[in-house]
Amino acid sequence: NAGVTQTPKFQVLKTGQSMTLQCAQDMNHEYMSWYRQDPGMGLRLIHYSVGAGITDQGEVPNGYNVSRSTTEDFPLRLLSAAPSQTSVYFCASSYSRTSGGRSTDTQYFGPGTRLTVL
Amino acid sequence: AQSVAQPEDQVNVAEGNPLTVKCTYSVSGNPYLFWYVQYPNRGLQFLLKYITGDNLVKGSYGFEAEFNKSQTSFHLKKPSALVSDSALYFCAVSSHNAGNNRKLIWGLGTSLAVNP
Numbered sequence: 191n192a193g194v195t196q197t198p199k200f201q202v203l204k205t206g207q208s209m210t211l212q213c214a215q216d217m218n219h220e221y222m223s224w225y226r227q228d229p230g231m232g233l234r235l236i237h238y239s240v241g242a243g244i245t246d247q248g249e250v251p252n253g254y255n256v257s258r259s260t261t262e263d264f265p266l267r268l269l270s271a272a273p274s275q276t277s278v279y280f281c282a283s284s285y286s287r288t289s290g291g292r293s294t295d296t297q298y299f300g301p302g303t304r305l306t307v308l
Numbered sequence: 309a310q311s312v313a314q315p316e317d318q319v320n321v322a323e324g325n326p327l328t329v330k331c332t333y334s335v336s337g338n339p340y341l342f343w344y345v346q347y348p349n350r351g352l353q354f355l356l357k358y359i360t361g362d363n364l365v366k367g368s369y370g371f372e373a374e375f376n377k378s379q380t381s382f383h384l385k386k387p388s389a390l391v392s393d394s395a396l397y398f399c400a401v402s403s404h405n406a407g408n409n410r411k412l413i414w415g416l417g418t419s420l421a422v423n424p
Contacts, residue, residue: 194351230416231416232398232414232415232416232417233352233398233414235411238411248411280351280352282352294340294357294359294402296342296354296357297344297352297354297412298354299344299351299352299353300351301350301351302349302350302351
């Protein structure tokens, strides 16, 4: 298994440009999510999906769109890039088992995309 | 409010010495707790988790963590540190959420430096 893959590894954008960060997993995981990691702020959840056709917002969704047309793929779209979106972006996936309404599953992370917006 | 705290931004230990990376939490009900490690320029990797059962949980690379309900802590430990253990460590707790959210609440991370 390749696990969770992300492309590109690095990207530089100009303010106002749009782009799509790709994420794919081959573990048949129902749950997929996007995080951004910034110094001193840990991991912040952008969007998540519990299955094909189902997406929802996390903590910091503004400026980002997602879709989930297949179980395997969960792309993140930046509509109009801003310098505040300079960050490292991680995609993660897991099974969707819960107990008492809370996740019990290990999340598997991709290697990340380092994005700079000028 | 549900939260996770890692009180130390950085921990320094000498190779061969025991190491502890601290984590405390605040959640309602029984917590589900996780530790992840991030090596430089890499994604996060799962180390171990506590869901139920024995309070001492053993994980990857010789790490273990002890769940302490009275102190609301889940400290990560290793008896003998290696230089290769130098990395960023994250504690996380699985939160109560309505609907479909499988959200984890993350600590801010602790940078571990093991000196030769």
